[in-house]
Each structure stands twice: as C-alpha cells, then as structure tokens.
Amino acid sequence: xxxxxxxxxxxxxxxxxxxxxxxxxxxxxxxxxxxxxxxxxxxxxxxxxxxxxxxxxxxxxxxxxxxxxxxxxxxxxxxxxxxxxxxxxxxxxxxxxxxxxxxxxxxxxxxxxxxxxxxxxxxxxxxxxxxxxxxxxxxxxxxxxxxxx
Numbered sequence: 700x701x702x703x704x705x706x707x708x709x710x711x712x713x714x715x716x717x718x719x720x721x722x723x724x725x726x727x728x729x730x731x732x733x734x735x736x737x738x739x740x741x742x743x744x745x746x747x748x749x750x751x752x753x754x755x756x757x758x759x760x761x762x763x764x765x766x767x768x769x770x771x772x773x774x775x776x777x778x779x780x781x782x783x784x785x786x787x788x789x790x791x792x793x794x795x796x797x798x799x800x801x802x803x804x805x806x807x808x809x810x811x812x813x814x815x816x817x818x819x820x821x822x823x824x825x826x827x828x829x830x831x832x833x834x835x836x837x838x839x840x841x842x843x844x845x846x847x848x
C-alpha cells in the first residue's frame with residue numbers, strides 16, 4: 700500500500716522510524732517532510748502536502764505526526780477530502796478506518812513509544828472500512844457539508 704507520511708520536528712524521529720518500518724513491511728512510503736530536523740519548523744505545510752497527496756491518489760492512506768498529533772490532525776483536515784483522525788490507542792486507530800473511513804491518522808510522538816505508535820499504524824492500515832450504511836451516511840453528510848461551504 701502507498702502511505703503518505705509527514706511530521707514536524709516533534710515527530711521527526713518517529714517519522715524516520717515509521718518510514719523504515721513500513722518500507723520493510725513492503726509499503727510504498729512517500730515522505731512529505733520534514734526532511735531534516737529543525738526545531739523551529741511549522742507542521743501545517745507538511746500536513747497539507749501529505750493530505751493533498753492522499754486525496755489525489757484514492758486508495759492511499761496518510762500519517763501525520765507531531766508532538767501531540769492534534770495540530771497535525773487539524774491541518775490535515777483543512778485539505779478538502781481528508782478525513783483525519785487522532786489515533787491514541789489501538790481502538791481509535793481501528794475505528795478511524797472501520798467507522799470513519801479515515802484516510803489520514805495523526806499520532807502524537809511525545810505521547811507514545813515508537814512501538815506503540817507502530818502498532819497504531821499497523822492496526823490502522825490493516826483495518827478496512829466497514830461499509831456499514833449508517834457510517835457511510837455520516838461520511839456523506841460530512842462530505843456534503845465540506846462541498847457546500
């Protein structure tokens with residue numbers, strides 16, 4: 700699977716770990732930055748780039764990483780067509796895909812060990828959307844609002 704990934708300085712080390720980890724698992728990983736550690740960088744542009752790539756390539760998924768993951772989730776969700784969810788345990792990672800058909804997850808690198816974060820990513824990537832009518836109806840309502848505004 701193609702996976703688009705991005706982080707700021709706070710998520711830089713976790714991103715590097717996940718790029719290698721996912722590549723070893725056979726995923727096609729596209730790194731949207733940051734490409735070097737810079738304690739003064741700003742996360743929005745990296746998250747916008749990853750979100751734009753996910754939307755332009757249906758069937759791909761994205762991961763955005765920061766200190767808490769909150770700002771990165773907000774930034775990714777500014778991209779039309781992105782449904783980003785904050786994953787903070789295995790259930791939230793799975794449910795993001797299963798119920799919300801999230802195409803991006805956000806992870807807080809300062810909140811989890813790299814092993815925990817990798818387990819969230821694995822759960823997220825492995826979980827399909829349920830295609831349950833009630834979940835699809837809600838996703839359609841979100842998309843309609845996004846398109847009408």
